[in-house]
Amino acid sequence: MAEVYRLRTDPExxxxxxxxxxxxxxxxxxxxxxxxxxxxxxPHLGALxxxxxxxxxxxxxxxxxxxxxLREAGFTGEIRAVGVLYVDQLSFLVRAGFDAVLPExxxxxxxxxxxxxxxxxxxxxxxxxxxxxxxxxEQASA
Amino acid sequence: MYRYDEYDQAIVDARVAEFREQVERRLKNEISEExxxxxxLMNGLYLQLHAYMLRVAIPYGTLDSRQLRMLAHIARRYDRxxxxxxxxxxxxxxxxxxxxxxxxxADLASVEMHAFQTSGNCIRNISSDQFAAAAADxxxxxxxYAELLRQWSTLHPEFSFLPRKFKIAVTGSKIDxxxxxxxxxxxxxxxxxxxxxxxxxxxxxxxxxxxxxxxVIREWLPVADYLSYxxxxxxxxxxxxxxxxxxxxxxxxxxxxxxxxxxxRQVEEEWALVKPLGxxxxxxxxxxxxxxxxxxxxxANAPVAIDLSxxxxxxxxxxxxxxxxxxxxxxxxxxxxxxGEIPGDASADQMDIIADLAQRYAGDxxxxxxxxNLVLPYVRRADLFDIWQVLKAAGLATAxxxxxxxxxxxxxxxxxxxxxxxxxxxxxxxAVKLAPQEADLGELKIKVSGCINGCGHHHAGxxxxxxxxxxxxxxxxxxxxxxxxxxxxxxxxxxxxxDENGIVTAVEKVIDRYKTLRAGPAERFLDTYRxxxxxxxxxxxxx
Numbered sequence: 001m002a003e004v005y006r007l008r009t010d011p012e013x014x015x016x017x018x019x020x021x022x023x024x025x026x027x028x029x030x031x032x033x034x035x036x037x038x039x040x041x042x043p044h045l046g047a048l049x050x051x052x053x054x055x056x057x058x059x060x061x062x063x064x065x066x067x068x069x070l071r072e073a074g075f076t077g078e079i080r081a082v083g084v085l086y087v088d089q090l091s092f093l094v095r096a097g098f099d100a101v102l103p104e105x106x107x108x109x110x111x112x113x114x115x116x117x118x119x120x121x122x123x124x125x126x127x128x129x130x131x132x133x134x135x136x137x138e139q140a141s142a
Numbered sequence: 143m144y145r146y147d148e149y150d151q152a153i154v155d156a157r158v159a160e161f162r163e164q165v166e167r168r169l170k171n172e173i174s175e176e177x178x179x180x181x182x183l184m185n186g187l188y189l190q191l192h193a194y195m196l197r198v199a200i201p202y203g204t205l206d207s208r209q210l211r212m213l214a215h216i217a218r219r220y221d222r223x224x225x226x227x228x229x230x231x232x233x234x235x236x237x238x239x240x241x242x243x244x245x246x247x248a249d250l251a252s253v254e255m256h257a258f259q260t261s262g263n264c265i266r267n268i269s270s271d272q273f274a275a276a277a278a279d280x281x282x283x284x285x286x287y288a289e290l291l292r293q294w295s296t297l298h299p300e301f302s303f304l305p306r307k308f309k310i311a312v313t314g315s316k317i318d319x320x321x322x323x324x325x326x327x328x329x330x331x332x333x334x335x336x337x338x339x340x341x342x343x344x345x346x347x348x349x350x351x352x353x354x355x356x357x358v359i360r361e362w363l364p365v366a367d368y369l370s371y372x373x374x375x376x377x378x379x380x381x382x383x384x385x386x387x388x389x390x391x392x393x394x395x396x397x398x399x400x401x402x403x404x405x406x407r408q409v410e411e412e413w414a415l416v417k418p419l420g421x422x423x424x425x426x427x428x429x430x431x432x433x434x435x436x437x438x439x440x441x442a443n444a445p446v447a448i449d450l451s452x453x454x455x456x457x458x459x460x461x462x463x464x465x466x467x468x469x470x471x472x473x474x475x476x477x478x479x480x481x482g483e484i485p486g487d488a489s490a491d492q493m494d495i496i497a498d499l500a501q502r503y504a505g506d507x508x509x510x511x512x513x514x515n516l517v518l519p520y521v522r523r524a525d526l527f528d529i530w531q532v533l534k535a536a537g538l539a540t541a542x543x544x545x546x547x548x549x550x551x552x553x554x555x556x557x558x559x560x561x562x563x564x565x566x567x568x569x570x571x572x573a574v575k576l577a578p579q580e581a582d583l584g585e586l587k588i589k590v591s592g593c594i595n596g597c598g599h600h601h602a603g604x605x606x607x608x609x610x611x612x613x614x615x616x617x618x619x620x621x622x623x624x625x626x627x628x629x630x631x632x633x634x635x636x637x638x639x640x641d642e643n644g645i646v647t648a649v650e651k652v653i654d655r656y657k658t659l660r661a662g663p664a665e666r667f668l669d670t671y672r673x674x675x676x677x678x679x680x681x682x683x684x685x
Binding site for chain 1: 167173
């Protein structure tokens with residue numbers, strides 16, 4: 001594994017993430033596999049500081065739903081994508097609610113910066129608070 | 143038709159810049175082909191047998207003349223002077239060079255076009271009725287709903303790594319020209335007693351290895367909430383669709399495994415959670431988009447009666463035009479199926495000629511059909527003769543719409559890495575053989591696929607042909623009785639397969655038997671088959 005690429009400014013919560021099956025109430029870091037139901041964590045979001053979500057394959061896409069569900073449920077701690085991930089996926093990950101990535105191959109920060117600022121507008125609401133273009137159009141015509 | 147504003151243009155321009163950088167990184171070997179492959183696929187770029195193939199999106203199959211001229215320019219500048227219109231209303235170019243792709247995408251962006259999500263496990267181009275806004279049988283124009291779906295699905299952060307590709311079709315008529323029952327999601331505009339428009343939602347249709355017809359999971363969906371409902375469907379699929387086997391990864395398998403009622407229940411449960419999140423744009427956004435699709439100003443005094451004394455012209459009018467909403471107008475289908483030619487191919491010169499006709503006579507619009515033909519949607523009947531003459535001179539006046547030589551065919555083994563057998567030569571041979579008697583045969587839809595993935599829609603063919611590999615030899619299975627229309631059914635295999643010449647003979651035997659069995663000249667092949675079943679045809683072919 002390469003270094004964690006983090007978009008948060010708070011201190012990193014370094015406790016090891018335990019598998020969901022071993023998770024005990026009050027635990028602060030947990031690892032969610034693609035086939036595990038993110039909603040099982042909803043009662044524990046107050047205690048959790050970091051949730052790692054696995055991407056064993058590039059094609060794996062369930063983690064995007066998991067992250068979004070956790071944000072929709074109000075989680076404000078770190079959601080870290082862990083696994084086979086490339087810099088080109090960063091904007092999808094961030095919009096879905098991830099704010100840290102631990103990829104297998106290192107992320108070039110310069111490319112990451114360009115990737116994250118590439119698209120000036122977005123078409124749909126997600127968890128990052130960006131206004132979709134339909135909202136901007138609405139404001140412009142008001 | 144829809145015009146980009148500053149936001150749409152900025153997003154497409156950013157995509158070009160992004161891909162330019164990705165191609166540079168690849169050419170400098172800063173990223174591996176493995177890492178690059180999904181990136182190029184999301185931009186519609188495949189690596190085929192001989193070269194790269196680029197699939198350009200034609201949202202809901204609608205183009206204006208400026209865009210069609212650009213497609214012609216691309217054919218000349220970057221390909222070998224032609225393009226191939228596909229069964230999902232897109233266009234493909236077969237001889238692409240990776241290093242030229244960024245410039246090509248920039249050319250497309252200059253006319254408000256792109257190749258977003260024309261491949262990969264994401265929401266693909268939204269398809270629709272090629273007669274939208276023109277058909278006499280329509281409730282409302284489906285394209286504003288399709289455009290809003292296009293925008294919503296473009297670079298969707300949650301649904302860009304789905305278990306498998308995802309295809310949505312929208313139609314505004316009970317007459318189904320968009321094959322909605324054979325899509326992952328089919329949406330049909332419906333009207334209630336109060337005259338309000340809503341959406342009927344079908345899920346889980348598809349062709350390929352395991353063909354299935356879609357199930358209705360909601361009879362009435364208010365249009366104000368349809369995007370959040372789509373989010374709910376896609377989330378249930380993204381979370382629970384199978385990922386262990388790509389042949390079982392489409393949503394149809396999930397819907398079938400859960401049962402349509404249980405799938406619908408899970409969608410409703412998810413919808414209840416996501417609907418309050420404010421994912422649906424206000425009605426003003428749909429109204430803004432709909433205003434773009436207002437039909438051109440039509441001539442209220444356009445004459446209905448026209449001179450049909452030229453028999454060849456009169457036949458073309460009968461076969462290739464449809465009734466229009468507006469009196470004195472017609473919908474023209476330009477066949478890209480001249481017998482012996484490659485189905486769906488058009489040369490750059492032909493594209494330019496059609497663009498000129500659209501601009502001069504047809505409200506500056508062209509539509510692409512899933513049957514790989516082109517449509518001029520707003521034509522004064524009084525202009526038909528002039529148009530026909532231009533088309534005839536360009537080799538585009540073949541009068542065979544929905545007839546035996548109007549064959550849908552995938553590219554097959556001549557181009558495609560997935561194919562097991564060639565499909566184009568089969569379509570060409572059949573078209574040449576059957577054209578002389580097609581007027582007598584009436585509506586007959588023949589569809590040819592070169593592999594089980596079924597891009598040639600063989601399961602929806604009145605007569606379907608599926609090319610397979612049998613011990614290293616091309617082998618062709620014969621299927622009968624399919625339909626992709628409002629009376630959708632899946633074709634069934636008749637019996638053992640044939641070689642290249644054998645399949646042509648077998649189709650001829652089926653047709654000969656049909657001619658002896660039909661109840662009268664008005665009974666289509668499909669209706670005869672449905673009435674008498676497979677047995678008489680089995681006997682004719684194998685007996």
